[in-house]
Amino acid sequence: MLRALKEKGYSTPSPVQAQAIPAVIGGRDVMAAAQTGTGKTAGFTLPVLERLSHGARAGRRQIRALVLTPTRELAAQVLENVRLYSRHLPLRSDVVFGGVKINPQIQRLAQGVDVLIATPGRLLDLHQQGAVRFDQVECLVLDEADRMLDMGFIHDIRRVISKLPERRQTLLFSATFSPPIRKLATGLLHQPVQIQVTPANQTARSVEQVVHPCDMGRKAELLSHLIQTNDWQQVLVFSRTKHGANRVAERLSHEGLMAAAIHGNKSQGARTRALQGFKDGTVRVLVATDIAARGIDIQQLPHVVNLDLPNVAEDYVHRIGRTGRAGERGHAISLVSAEEALLLRAIERLTGESLSRVEVPGFEPTVLSAPPLDLSGGRGRRPRSSMSNGRASRGPRAGTGGRARRG
Structure with a gap:
């Protein structure tokens, strides 16, 4: 993995990486507030890959690390990063989301996947068809959790979580620690390390x-x-x-x-x-x-x-x-x-x-x-x-036309 990072030209971790990587490698749950562009994806993918590289490979239709994202584009981007960092590791990674045919995804999952990135709706469809099992999940990552809540995925997220092993590591990444995010974290994370690299809603000075x-x-x-x-x-x-x-x-x-x-x-x-x-x-x-x-x-x-x-x-x-x-x-x-x-x-x-x-x-x-x-x-x-009435809005988001379609 160090070889892959050197090939990418990385030499110094960003603030969120410097705090998250040791905590994740140490097996701790993590709750991190990090804006876009702070390097949060590497902040969870690098230590998760490090932990997975020392364990047994995934069995048929099994996954070892699950990353949930709100959109197809973000899921594809996370997969690109995972494959970049693990290019010299014997780990299999894949992505599943809606809007494309499900059968090719079923066939790929049959071999077992060490890291699976997914949107909630398509993941539940695949689980219901028996194409993926959660018995071996060691780590769950909720990426851009605030956006998933805004898009109405809370029920799908809770359904996925209810099917996972209780003994697992959970990492939650969000732009802010809003009240709904803190409520989601309660009961989901066990004594998490809390990381906040920038003040809430502060724009980058650059x-x-x-x-x-x-x-x-x-x-x-x-x-x-x-x-x-x-x-x-x-x-x-x-x-x-x-x-x-x-x-x-x-x-x-x-x-x-x-x-x-x-x-x-x-x-x-x-x-x-x-x-x-x-x-x-x-x-x-x-x-x-x-x-x-x-x-x-x-x-x-x-x-x-x-x-x-x-x-x-x-x-x-x-x-x-x-x-x-x-x-x-x-x-x-x-x-x-x-x-x-x-x-x-x-x-x-x-x-x-x-x-x-x-x-x-x-x-x-x-x-x-x-x-x-x-x-x-x-x-x-x-x-x-969020300035109105002291709480964040949960109405339809701009550009979605109301509640987003599943995955």
């Missing part, structure tokens, strides 16, 4: 943040202007809706900017192709909804653009955490209309930061139909934020 005020109807035009004027070659754009993501991607493509949309209504094949194209440079602009963006892990992503502000203020932190990773500088741009003034206010209240406003010449906002973007007033839906 990310430069700016707001460009503009009219709602000119956002797509301004986005195209910024990409072409600044010659941005790799841009991740967040849209609040699936329809909006499609519309903007099509417009950019017509203008000669190779763009693709990624969201829950796209087939798994289309999502995989779009993400791969974005990584290898054939897709210049990837337009995503919040849910679909989970699992986008690009080491040096330079630009993130909020075409729409998220309805949930915490999602702003998740979004801009896609850039400025591993010590690299990042650039987060938000195109904000007067109608979104309350959403912007909620984000600034949550992060404790006042975002710089810079008007782009030729795209100055008009004030005929809406109040100016000065936060002294504004229209729009009341933002659903």
Whole structure:
């Protein structure tokens, strides 16, 4: 494993890795709050692989370590990391999720898997068909547990847990230690080591943040202007809706900017192709909804653009955490209309930061139909934020169209 890390160019652990790795190798349960880009995936995969490398291999239809993730993209990304770190180890790893045929997954699981990464719904389907057994599970990892709760997977998670051996190691990774996460951890973790590497909802200092005020109807035009004027070659754009993501991607493509949309209504094949194209440079602009963006892990992503502000203020932190990773500088741009003034206010209240406003010449906002973007007033839906009523919202998430489909 050290050889694999050296080949990858890793030499120094990140703060979350420095705390989590010794605890996991020591057999402790771990409850960690770590934002995207802090190296949390290696924080649990490296020590889990170390422990598994000293034990007996998985039997037929058995698994030894189970990693649950909220989305297909994140599951695929975790598998990529597991296989990278274990390339010189005699361990078998695989991934299962919905949206693709189940029979090939059944056939692969028949041989037994040391590390299985899965979305909850498809895993339960496979277990019900007898394709996978949980007798030999030594370790359970809940990755991005907060998002799994938000997507309505709590019942599936509890069903999976009820079928696992009581004597096992459990690792829970979440962006924050919210009350629902603490409630989930109670009874699930045994005297866990608690790790929190950054203050809750604090944005990375390596990310430069700016707001460009503009009219709602000119956002797509301004986005195209910024990409072409600044010659941005790799841009991740967040849209609040699936329809909006499609519309903007099509417009950019017509203008000669190779763009693709990624969201829950796209087939798994289309999502995989779009993400791969974005990584290898054939897709210049990837337009995503919040849910679909989970699992986008690009080491040096330079630009993130909020075409729409998220309805949930915490999602702003998740979004801009896609850039400025591993010590690299990042650039987060938000195109904000007067109608979104309350959403912007909620984000600034949550992060404790006042975002710089810079008007782009030729795209100055008009004030005929809406109040100016000065936060002294504004229209729009009341933002659903953890600041409201002292608790986090559990309503439908942006871009999901309500409760997410299983796995």
